[in-house]
Amino acid sequence: MQLVIKRTRRKQRTPVRSDRRRGLKLTSVLLCYLLSLLGLTACGDNENNVVSGNRQQILHWGNGTEPQELDPHIVTGVPEHHIITALLEGLVLKDPQTLEPIPGVAERWVISDDGLVYTFHLRDNARWSNGDPVTAEDFVWSWWRALQPALGNQYAYMYYAIKNAEAYAQGKIKDFDQVGAVALDERTLQVTLANPTPYFLQLLDHYSMFPVHRPTIEKFGEPAERGTRWTRAGNFVGNGAFVLKLWSLNKVVIVEKNSGYWDSDNVKLNSIYFYPTENVSTEERMFRAGQLHVTGSIPADKIAVYKKERPEDLRIAPYLGTYFYRFNTTVPHLSDPRVRRALAMTINRKQIVERVTKGGQLPAYTYTPPDTLGYTARDGFSFDPEAARALLAEAGYPDGDGFPQTEILYNTSEGHRKLAVAIQQMWKKNLNIDVILNNQDWKVYLDNVDNGHYQIARAGWIGDYVDPNTFLDMWVSNGGNNRTGWANSDYDTLVLKQSPTAPSRDARYQAFKEAEATLLAEMPILPIYFYTRNNLVRPSVKGMPANLLDYTLYKNIYLQAALPEQVE
């Protein structure tokens, strides 16, 4: 038997070997295939984006999310803003250092003495990227388009400073000729305002007021049609410092220097790559691996690490925004201003910014951030647990006795949760009251706040422009962004009547100060801190100063590595 087996084995040997060989060959072919598919074989010591970008003046930019659209009259977000401001240009730009208006398409402008009529003189070398001149009529037509309700422009209200623009948008006026925007000739645009609006020039640099190229839009659809193909790469005609080269969905948007731009001699970058970097942790790793020059943000727990190890990459800058809680003033126990003030006075904001948020934020004792275009409101309250307990007792809850169960609502986020937990503990310690926390998905949260289904809700507000008005006009009675149920006729008069017609900036700010004092005395909102804008920027990125609005003027940016940049 054994002999037989041995013989059989011997007989088997040859086919076995060829089997093995065949098997090996198959395996190696498969492996090679797999590896080449994965691109491993191409893996060598390639330079990273930052190094090659520095050499070729290509900026790699972490842009948060995929842009919704690139139509300036449809979009609403910051990522879209970043791309659109590279592709299109309004009448004026801002100096990124001072945020003062500087000439854009308009080379100069004249403001009438009453502050109501603005006459813009357009430069004659302003061109669309297809070579057409940018005319005053382009602006009038673009603004007409932006106000068409069918377009669904959520930023239409940016136009409401212009005479009759609001009535036109709401359909109360049918004739656009009654709206205060007229092309006097090809190069002169006259704008008439409803009220003197000191921040009007700033609005002109918002993408919702950018011009669009009429023939291009009409080529791809109706003027007020949403989502036609005019914004695609190859179709897009803009007047900005860059032109759209590629828009690869969820991957990258590439813009290239526009040689026909009126100031192209001063544009140093050859190209900008905008990446949709939704996941902030991945974005930070991309930055560390040299794939990005600039990130959109930084994970909060990484701030301390960067402060210690790579402070040159970390940028912490004041930002025109306030983090606050809304009170639902229609809830019985929160309808008493004494209760709201007591709650506000027992939050130790210094501790919060130093130990919880840890991103250089400033404690907020007013709603409008300090020094907003020279406006600083008086502190409306202070951290004073003693006085707060007295107020709460006065309101009928001595030592927190009988204080109804109260809930803080916030949209799901680790940062909001940590802050809410800290506040929960401070209120327990200082007022002996219990609050519960409730987190909800963003849209659910918005829905509940909008419908008043909350008691205390977390909120944030970023100014649209640098002026106290962007913070204070939201609290007028029944204002769309009020959502607290709070209404005060004195406040309305100050913000809606007195400030727009005030003869001087001082008088105007005085009206705002009075309004803000009223707001803080009654406290429908509870300011917590003023935002900072925290992100990562490679030291080789020059000409990009930090400012309150996180405003970037791409044409000023250039890349210059002192030494070959290290990845780690």
Add this chain to the structure above:
Amino acid sequence: MGRFILQRLLQAIPVLLVVITATFFLVRAAPGGPFSAEKAVPPEVLKALEERYQLNQPVLNQYFSYLGDLAHGDLGPSFRFPGRSVNEMIFAGLPTTAELGLYALLISMLLGTTAGVVAALKPNTAQDYIPMSTAMIGICLPSFLLGPLLMLVFGIWLEWVPVSGWGNIPGDKILPALTLASGYTAYVARLSRGGMLEVMSQDYIRTARAKGLPEWVVVIKHGLRGGLIPVVAFAGPAFAGLLSGSFVVETIFQIPGLGRFYVQAAFNRDYTMIMGTTVFFAALIILFNLLSDILAVWLNPKLRQQYSSHSG
């Protein structure tokens, strides 16, 4: 066989209809609309938007008009991305997701079966325990942990591969494919070990051994064929799962695939996009289950006979 396939395809229609109906009404029942935003939307604008997307009509009208469009293969415009149709977005994301899924499937099949077979050869020894406990770790380690871990080690410390992207930089497909494959590799390893153990105790294996064949020929030629049937049966659903379940990996590695759209759509209440991706994935899962059933029938002589005699 033809009747079997036809029967299964007909069964798929009511299943899809249930999926469509449930999703359609559930997304509309969720609080918060597609156009709600932190900054209040002026009422006249909201009205125009709702008209544009027919949200001002009764829900039943919306439902039937959606079904009508769907029958023509039109999944509607995306609410979130005004310039894109859902069809366009699905076809933009699908190739990437499919490529990623394919690599992950290949990796998991190759590594998984090898590990499973190796383990099954010497059950209850170190040769079994080591690959199987590694597999257990693979099952337990979620991709949102494994992904960043791999990025840290191979992308940042060793600098061998990029940490994100897809087809931008050479080598950027390696980590996502490995991350996505890990759980499936482990599962395949366990399946093939089980299958092999069962087969290796069968009579015909004893016969093969008795013939005097070297052990590895027995394993590869006689053992694998039967031992891998459970793996083959798993491959279809696994591929469907890899396609529909890649959103975590796609998000971590910034991959422009379909999974990311799916998740974003849910957060944005992009009704048509949620519907489109759900219907698409449902159809895909049904299709791959069918394919794997067909393959299983084809591999299993007993079933093959049964169906051919039925149809014959």
